[in-house]
Amino acid sequence: MAAFVREVAKRVFAQEFKESNLMFKDGEDQYSPQYLLTPTGAKVNRLFIVGTLTETEDIGTEAEFLRGRVSDPTGSFLIYAGQYQPEAAQVLSECEKPAFVAIVGKPNTYTTDEGDVITSVRPESISVVDGDTRDMWVLEAAKHTLNRINSLDKDEPNIKKVVEHYNTDKKHYYEMVQQALQSLKETD
Amino acid sequence: MDEKEAAKEIKDRFSDFGVDIPQEDIEERLEKLTSKFKVPMSEARRSVTNYFLKEYNISRGEFYGSQTETPLVNVKDLVEDGKWVNVKAKVLQLWDNTHESISQVGIVGDSTGTIKFVKWANANLPDVEENKTYYFRNVVVGEWNEKFQINLNKTSSIEEIDEDIEIGTSSVTASGAMVDIQSGSGLIKRCPECNRPLSKGACPEHGKVEGVYDLRIKAVLDDGESVHEALLNRELTEYIGEITLESAKSMASEALDPSVVLDYLKEKLMGKYYTITGPKLDRYILVETIEQQSRFDENELDELIASAEVV
Numbered sequence: 001m002a003a004f005v006r007e008v009a010k011r012v013f014a015q016e017f018k019e020s021n022l023m024f025k026d027g028e029d030q031y032s033p034q035y036l037l038t039p040t041g042a043k044v045n046r047l048f049i050v051g052t053l054t055e056t057e058d059i060g061t062e063a064e065f066l067r068g069r070v071s072d073p074t075g076s077f078l079i080y081a082g083q084y085q086p087e088a089a090q091v092l093s094e095c096e097k098p099a100f101v102a103i104v105g106k107p108n109t110y111t112t113d114e115g116d117v118i119t120s121v122r123p124e125s126i127s128v129v130d131g132d133t134r135d136m137w138v139l140e141a142a143k144h145t146l147n148r149i150n151s152l153d154k155d156e157p158n159i160k161k162v163v164e165h166y167n168t169d170k171k172h173y174y175e176m177v178q179q180a181l182q183s184l185k186e187t188d
Numbered sequence: 189m190d191e192k193e194a195a196k197e198i199k200d201r202f203s204d205f206g207v208d209i210p211q212e213d214i215e216e217r218l219e220k221l222t223s224k225f226k227v228p229m230s231e232a233r234r235s236v237t238n239y240f241l242k243e244y245n246i247s248r249g250e251f252y253g254s255q256t257e258t259p260l261v262n263v264k265d266l267v268e269d270g271k272w273v274n275v276k277a278k279v280l281q282l283w284d285n286t287h288e289s290i291s292q293v294g295i296v297g298d299s300t301g302t303i304k305f306v307k308w309a310n311a312n313l314p315d316v317e318e319n320k321t322y323y324f325r326n327v328v329v330g331e332w333n334e335k336f337q338i339n340l341n342k343t344s345s346i347e348e349i350d351e352d353i354e355i356g357t358s359s360v361t362a363s364g365a366m367v368d369i370q371s372g373s374g375l376i377k378r379c380p381e382c383n384r385p386l387s388k389g390a391c392p393e394h395g396k397v398e399g400v401y402d403l404r405i406k407a408v409l410d411d412g413e414s415v416h417e418a419l420l421n422r423e424l425t426e427y428i429g430e431i432t433l434e435s436a437k438s439m440a441s442e443a444l445d446p447s448v449v450l451d452y453l454k455e456k457l458m459g460k461y462y463t464i465t466g467p468k469l470d471r472y473i474l475v476e477t478i479e480q481q482s483r484f485d486e487n488e489l490d491e492l493i494a495s496a497e498v499v
């Protein structure tokens with residue numbers, strides 16, 4: 001019996017998440033976990049996000065299906081919760097907006113008729129947190145993103161896949177991180 | 189322990205005396221005694237050993253003299269697969285979920301470290317209790333998933349001793365966001381006999397019992413690179429959750445549902461950052477201290493800003 005290993009929740013900024021469109025399966029069978037590979041090389045099966053929930057909309061036609069927007073200093077995440085995420089859906093609909101929220105969730109992608117890939121998050125849990133927690137997340141996401149950018153030259157299969165697919169512009173992501181970090185200076 | 193293992197052990201002992209007995213012969217004799225004549229395994233081993241001692245003219249005194257004393261081994265030295273040892277250790281944790289072939293599973297420790305133990309159901313040994321010290325005789329070290337454990341089987345014995353052992357474990361520190369609070373957390377009931385958490389009002393060992401209330405949290409901390417599972421006892425749950433066992437009980441009885449306590453704890457704790465310390469026993473860090481991290485480090489911010497400068 002192989003020990004069950006819980007997937008780590010990756011820290012990725014909204015802008016990078018939005019610019020991601022490379023999904024892949026780690027293994028052959030139908031139960032193999034799916035991952036989103038981001039432009040800086042985060043291999044994401046689970047995410048941890050802290051940001052500001054700005055709005056929630058019910059876009060369901062029959063059953064309730066909620067779409068929330070959670071923003072960080074670089075952009076916003078789309079959060080979708082329906083009947084299979086009842087606790088998350090309840091927080092999305094009932095909490096007063098705007099609010100700082102922490103979300104643990106799975107990445108999802110959807111390809112539009114035009115061929116664009118839209119990324120979103122299917123929440124496992126959402127909780128209301130405070131501003132300090134949000135700031136700590138920004139710092140943490142910055143640190144993890146910088147580590148990934150600095151590892152983009154590594155001779156590793158997933159990194160090669162990322163560089164080949166996105167032709168990642170490091171400068172673009174350094175600037176994104178810089179912008180996020182500067183926003184913490186301003187709020188002092 | 190089955191015939192194969194027992195036969196292997198007898199064979200090994202005899203080979204120390206320069207006698208090579210085919211393992212099948214030993215197994216066959218053991219099998220006959222245990223299956224056909226319903227002799228307990230420990231007795232069968234003794235009997236088969238004595239048979240071969242006579243057969244090969246080895247003096248019992250010499251044979252047993254060199255072998256009777258299974259060594260008393262410190263927990264940190266239990267690193268040899270298949271070695272038979274005696275261990276003096278305190279039971280630190282009994283785990284909830286046991287396979288039906290297992291009677292008890294958990295963690296024991298002494299001043300040198302901790303190790304998982306498995307008491308097999310067919311061993312028919314008495315139950316052990318948490319926080320009590322025992323002399324475990326004739327137990328065998330096994331390797332499972334690249335980790336060592338001790339197996340208590342038919343030939344093992346357990347004797348409670350009136351002695352408290354100071355556990356030597358190196359404390360670990362872990363930080364991260366609380367990304368999950370696992371089921372079995374919150375307001376729970378434990379068996380008054382053995383302290384195990386009840387499942388649907390029943391103890392896996394003692395059946396339906398009048399449970400004793402307790403509070404605990406099984407939390408998952410995630411730092412973006414690794415996950416840590418942490419076990420918080422009542423005292424720490426009360427502290428970090430700003431709740432008491434009494435207030436949790438009244439919350440539950442007002443709502444007619446104990447799960448409101450878990451909901452409350454999730455709402456209060458999830459998504460925030462914590463630093464914990466405590467010994468790590470197999471999967472779980474047994475938390476001794478927990479603090480919320482509420483502010484980032486300004487110096488770290490400046491360092492990151494410097495390293496994010498586009499060159």
Ligand SMILES: [Zn+2]
Nearest residue numbers: 379382391394
């Ligand atoms: Zn019990």
